[in-house]
Amino acid sequence: MPTIVSIVLGALGMWLLLPRPSLRGRLAGAALAAAAAGLLAGQLPGLAAALDQALFSILAAVTVASAAAAVSLKNPVYCAIWFAMTVLGTAGLFLLQGAQFLAVATIVVYAGAIVVTFLFVLMLAEPGARAAYDRLSWEAMLSAVGGAMLIGVLSTVVGGLLAGGPAGAAAARGEAELAAGVLQDGHVAALGRAMFTDYWIAVQAGGLLLLAALVGAAAIVSGGRSPAAPEADPRPPEDQPPAEEH
Amino acid sequence: MENELALLNNYLVVGAMLFGIGVIGFVSRRNMIIIFLAAEMMLQGVSLSLVAWARYHNDFGGQMFVVFIITVAACEAALALALILMLFRASGSLDIALWQHLREANQPAYVDEEIPELEVKSPTWPRLVPAGRQPELDRSDTEHRPSV
Secondary structure: OHHHHHHHHHHHHHHHHOOOOOOOOHHHHHHHHHHHHHHHHHHOHHHHHHHHHHHHHHHHHHHHHHHHHHHHOOOHHHHHHHHHHHHHHHHHHHHHOOOHHHHHHHHHHHHHHHHHHHHHHHHHOOHHHOOHHHOOOOOHHHHHHHHHHHHHHHHHHHHHHHHHOOOOHHHHOOHHHHHHOOOOOOHHHHHHHHHHHOOHHHHHHHHHHHHHHHHHHHHHHOOOOOOOOOOOOOOOOOOOOOOOOO | OHHHHHHHHHHHHHHHHHHHHHHHHHHHOOEHHHHHHHHHHHHHHHHHHHHHHHHHHOOOHHHHHHHHHHHHHHHHHHHHHHHHHHHHHHHOOOEHHHHHHHOOOOOOOOOOOOOOOOOOOOOOOOOOOOOOOOOOOOHHHHHOOOOO
């Protein structure tokens, strides 16, 4: 079935690319032809792994580069936009690992978070990096060196552990077992079954946590005022006439 | 399987990079909104490595962890934005350095040495399209060649 789709797409793309009386849609034709070529290459047994690798490389590069941009740009509006790109890249990586539900949930939840962050940036921040605190950072060199060392230690330790240590039961696992487990077709159903059988206490705790966070956020924003003890009203009460009225 | 091991390693390195970049942003930036974004980025890095472990061990536990990380991230966003709003109301600025009197007792205060200049771009004016009657050209001017 994907072969037929890719052939049809390729034919459509080539038709759009060929010189015709009206030259409209050549860009769309090129995109269609490229998509068809990629789809067909994914069908080939030798190229599929290389294509997966290339997809992973592109997604990882986009994710890391946009993360670096999100923390380093001066203008907070651009930071929010690049953080959205990081979230999209992470969702793509989730999808590549077969975690479809998590990819969609990440996009849905973080879309809301990013929109609210945008609102805050528009309300509170000074546009165009006009504020001095957007053009300064605490100990930039020290924090960069520390973060780079953290990344280096994590990646070398992980690489060494994986290369030297016993690969464990997962080493002997084949594709078939993965296809029956995490990568199965009814992924969302299996995840939901796991969630509401093995982890149902955690689900209850998560619901409680969300409720507590909601109440806490409302309490913080209302500033600790309770309706029983309203703040002292600076204006005089209205039913008493003002004192100096002649 | 060698392939699965390499895949796990790749994902763990990308997760570590996201976490490290988040740490750098969290400790060095001074805008409270960007600090919040950097904290979210650290959560993303941890989620990525948990998903990779879930695939490696062929177990849904890692993915369940990520579901709860997303839940906690939502709670964190609500609380953090409420706190940012309150701090902005109190100080009128998003600068976290205004709250440095919360530091430890015997630490010296942080003072900005120099504030970099704000680069102001020269304004770009709109290009005007030519309008009106086209001037008539003298044919002898355009066809005359002073030297051959």
